[in-house]
Amino acid sequence: MHNPNDKEFPMDRRMWLTTVSTLAMLAAAGLPPGFQSAARAADFAVAVRDAWVRAPVAGQTDAGVFLRIVSRDNAALVGAASPVAAMAKIHAMHMANGEMTMRAISRLPLPAGVEVSLEHRYHLMLMGLKKPLHVGDTVPLTLLVVDASGRRHRIPVAATVRPLDATEPPAMMTMPMR
16 A cells, blocks of 8 residues: 655655664674664674765766775675666775875775774775766665675665765774674
């Protein structure tokens, strides 16, 4: 049966259901508070927080994604995907000859219990955007994480588009998981 509220508030209801299920996963996984996305298998837990996308300049087809991720056990981030982009890659930035350079990397280690920041030296790049991204939009992402035994886990993440001049949230200390 059709509920008239579905038409009026479709995002609110979906967001509420996503939030409730995420909080339930976090509680079951014993992950630190403040994390907005989590995946848990019988013997694997990883969580993501502070995910956001920098709004691209009009006409630009690439956008940077920034987030923080922590795995209960040793693992590695090995890929990402989003329906809004042709591809997503993990990038590392570094200084070379006085210039900031960026290059794609195939994996980013996630040491057990250590929060890894993809906000400064590392980030994700959405390339070949299929549509314009506007401030306030929510961008769905899937992170691909490989655990120490080689099993692959898909981590769903919702990242909010922030203004082009947005800066990262204040740096936080590395947080061990219990």
